Amino acid sequence: GTGTTGTGTTGTGTTGTGTTGTGTTGTGTTAASFPSYFTKLGDDGSTLPADAGVWSCLLDTRTGLVWEVKTDDGGLRDKDWRYRYNGSAGLSPAGTDYPCVGVSACNPMSYVEALNAYGVCGKSDWHLPTASDMAGIAEPHDAPPHINLAAFAVNTDLPYCVAKVEPGHYLGMHFGLELPAGANVQDALSVDMQDYDFECRALMLSY
Numbered sequence: 001g002t003g004t005t006g007t008g009t010t011g012t013g014t015t016g017t018g019t020t021g022t023g024t025t026g027t028g029t030t031a032a033s034f035p036s037y038f039t040k041l042g043d044d045g046s047t048l049p050a051d052a053g054v055w056s057c058l059l060d061t062r063t064g065l066v067w068e069v070k071t072d073d074g075g076l077r078d079k080d081w082r083y084r085y086n087g088s089a090g091l092s093p094a095g096t097d098y099p100c101v102g103v104s105a106c107n108p109m110s111y112v113e114a115l116n117a118y119g120v121c122g123k124s125d126w127h128l129p130t131a132s133d134m135a136g137i138a139e140p141h142d143a144p145p146h147i148n149l150a151a152f153a154v155n156t157d158l159p160y161c162v163a164k165v166e167p168g169h170y171l172g173m174h175f176g177l178e179l180p181a182g183a184n185v186q187d188a189l190s191v192d193m194q195d196y197d198f199e200c201r202a203l204m205l206s207y
Contacts, residue, residue, distance in 0.1 A: 032139070032150040037061050045122030057121035057206075058151060063136060066206040068120060070154055076114055079154055083108050083161060085170045085198040108161040111202050123206040128163040133205060134173035135186035146189065147175040154203065159191050161200040169193060172200050 040048040040055035048055055058067045070079035083106055108128055115126040139148045145156035154160075159172025170193040179188050193200060 032148045034150040035139075035148055038151050041066065041121050043121065057123075060137065064207070065133065065136075066121060066123060067137065067152075068115065068126070068204050068206075069152065070203070072153065076111075076118070077120070079201075081106070081202070082158060082199050083111060083202050085161070085193060085200070108200065108202055112204055115204055121206070126204045126206050128161055129203070129205045130165060131162045131171060131173055131186055131190050134160060134162055134203075135189065138173075138175065138185045138189060140179055140185060144177060144179070145175045146177075146179050146185070152203070155201055159193065159196055159200050161202050162190075170198060172196065 034050075037060060039059040039061060040050070040052050041057040041059055042048050043056045045057070047059075055069055057069055059065075060067065068077060071077045072079055085107060112126050112128060116124045120126065137148075137152070138146050140146050147154065147156065154175075156174075156176035158176075159174040162171055162173055164170055172191050172193045173186075173189050174191045175189060177189055177191070179185065
């Protein structure tokens with residue numbers, strides 16, 4: 001009888017302080033709350049209730065832009081796939097070729113074409129976001145990643161592809177970088193893709 005009663009010490013002492021006492025998670029760096037300005041959308045683009053546990057896209061009510069939501073199922077939109085600008089093969093985290101079912105070449109634009117062909121979330125105008133679009137969903141924290149992980153279950157080890165809007169190198173948006181206090185988010189998180197061998201992750205948007 002006393003042995004069972006004694007388990008209460010573990011519940012209040014070890015577990016309680018271990019979860020709430022660190023302070024790191026509480027900052028939003030790891031465990032963020034879902035932003036009220038995002039509306040969850042289903043596979044067909046229909047609006048889902050705020051408490052829906054699964055959603056396919058997000059409508060940013062501040063801008064009217066719709067963002068794809070990555071999956072973790074090994075399929076076309078899996079969060080782990082990497083792409084290469086002007087490349088012909090998508091890469092898994094281990095560096096092996098990803099077959100890209102329905103995609104002729106796993107560069108960012110081929111991925112866009114696949115999203116449009118499948119009509120993800122009822123949309124057929126998926127495209128690469130600009131650096132400004134990407135900066136619009138950044139969420140500055142005390143430490144990276146600077147994106148809301150409750151809304152976007154993404155990897156932040158590589159930059160995200162952005163549309164090339166001017167001559168020069170391809171640019172990317174890297175949510176995993178340090179963000180100095182008071183810095184311009186777009187400028188601070190923009191990177192030259194040449195520094196990353198032109199490999200990027202993909203997060204597409206629709207109007």
